[in-house]
Amino acid sequence: MTGATTGALNWPAVLALAAGTYLLRLAGLALRGRLRVPERAERYLDLGATALLVALVATAALTDGAGFAGWARAGGVAVGALAAWRRAPFVLVVVLAAAVTALLRLLGVP
Amino acid sequence: MRSLYRTVHRGDLRDVLALASAVGVVGASFGALAAAADVPVALTVALSTLVFAGGAQFLVVTVVTAGGGAVAAVVAGLLLNARHLPFGLAMAGTVADRWPARLLGAHLLLDESVAFARARGTGRRARTAFWLCGGLQFVFWNVGTVAGMLAGAAVPDPDAFGVDAAFPAGLLALLLPALRRADARRVGLAAAAVALVATPVLPAGLPVLAGLLGLAAAGGPAGDRGTR
Numbered sequence: 001m002t003g004a005t006t007g008a009l010n011w012p013a014v015l016a017l018a019a020g021t022y023l024l025r026l027a028g029l030a031l032r033g034r035l036r037v038p039e040r041a042e043r044y045l046d047l048g049a050t051a052l053l054v055a056l057v058a059t060a061a062l063t064d065g066a067g068f069a070g071w072a073r074a075g076g077v078a079v080g081a082l083a084a085w086r087r088a089p090f091v092l093v094v095v096l097a098a099a100v101t102a103l104l105r106l107l108g109v110p
Numbered sequence: 111m112r113s114l115y116r117t118v119h120r121g122d123l124r125d126v127l128a129l130a131s132a133v134g135v136v137g138a139s140f141g142a143l144a145a146a147a148d149v150p151v152a153l154t155v156a157l158s159t160l161v162f163a164g165g166a167q168f169l170v171v172t173v174v175t176a177g178g179g180a181v182a183a184v185v186a187g188l189l190l191n192a193r194h195l196p197f198g199l200a201m202a203g204t205v206a207d208r209w210p211a212r213l214l215g216a217h218l219l220l221d222e223s224v225a226f227a228r229a230r231g232t233g234r235r236a237r238t239a240f241w242l243c244g245g246l247q248f249v250f251w252n253v254g255t256v257a258g259m260l261a262g263a264a265v266p267d268p269d270a271f272g273v274d275a276a277f278p279a280g281l282l283a284l285l286l287p288a289l290r291r292a293d294a295r296r297v298g299l300a301a302a303a304v305a306l307v308a309t310p311v312l313p314a315g316l317p318v319l320a321g322l323l324g325l326a327a328a329g330g331p332a333g334d335r336g337t338r
Contacts, residue, residue, distance in 0.1 A: 008174045008178070008179055008183070009149055009170065009174040009180060010153075010180060011153065011156075013170070013181075013183060014156050014157055014160070015156075017166065017170060017183075017184045017187045017188065018156070018157075018161045020184070020191070021162075021166065021194070022216065022217060024188070024192060024194045024195050024198075025194045025195075025197075025219040026213070026216040027195050027198060028200070028201070028202065029198040029205055029206075029216050030198075032199050033202060033212070045199050046200055047294060047297045047328055048196050048199075048325060049196065049200035049201070049224065050228075050285065050289070051301035051321045052193050052196060052319070052321055052322065053221065053225055053281060053285055054298035054301045054302050054321065055304070055318045055320070055324070056193075056221055056278075056281065056305075057278045057281045057282045057285065058302035058305055059305050059309055060278040061275070061278035069274075072272070073272075073275045076272050076279065077275050077278045077279045077282070080276075080279025080283070081279060081282050083283075084279070084286055085286065090124075090125040090128065090280070090283055094128050094132065094279060094280045095276075097275040097276050097278075097279030098272035098273055098275055098279075100272065100275070101272030101275035102270060102272035103272075
């Protein structure tokens with residue numbers, strides 16, 4: 001590895017990422033405090049958060065990088081989802097999903 | 111703090127601790143990865159305390175380790191975090207009413223704290239859930255990072271424990287109550303489809319943002335046509 005690559009992650013980069021991330025987080029909160037949002041738009045803001053979270057769940061459950069995450073993770077999430085749908089306690093959902101995925105990997109499922 | 115402690119629902123604390131434990135494990139793997147990539151200790155600590163966004167932190171270290179430049183790493187990280195802006199728009203009323211609290215609450219805006227608060231509605235319990243989840247995740251993530259740096263190569267791969275499945279499953283469990291509304295279900299399904307289709311072709315972060323296109327499936331006002 002050359003000096004250029006090991007030195008690439010430096011203070012300016014980390015501080016820029018920190019400042020940018022914080023401003024992204026703050027911007028929504030701040031804008032909402034200033035704007036008077038009509039009721040109809042409020043519904044879209046609410047649904048928008050749901051859309052982002054579901055999109056996050058789908059990609060985190062099924063993809064890794066640009067490809068498929070593998071059957072072990074997908075299987076674990078599917079079992080967790082089933083448990084959640086059957087109204088299992090939250091802790092059980094999380095533990096079941098992890099345990100099934102871990103077991104599948106132990107059995108050699110990718 | 112005392113009033114916060116008193117208003118914490120015991121079940122909420124248990125649920126948040128379950129998720130925070132998983133966050134601690136991932137934090138340890140981040141610390142170990144950063145140590146292996148020769149990222150200086152102070153920079154690693156700064157990433158976990160000041161950026162405090164797991165996905166972006168892994169991304170920048172990976173990009174830099176792969177020989178990418180700092181600018182590319184920062185842009186990729188910010189792209190991944192862009193979803194926090196719409197999260198903030200939706201969560202402003204839950205996070206805080208006043209300014210100093212908003213400044214602090216912004217730093218605790220995470221996928222998990224947003225999902226947790228939303229699963230608890232919009233009132234006082236939702237606000238407590240947000241701060242509890244965000245605060246405990248901050249503690250577990252940073253303790254995990256330091257532990258991971260110290261343990262280095264001794265930290266096992268969290269994938270071996272299936273931690274990567276725990277997060278989507280936990281988030282989904284938190285989302286299910288919202289998805290009982292028919293319009294939310296339509297939007298969610300469309301968002302998931304768009305994000306999955308976009309994943310092979312768009313850089314990290316954009317597929318999730320593209321999920322907002324799912325709003326086109328919202329249909330008429332109110333979810334009263336839903337099956338409750």
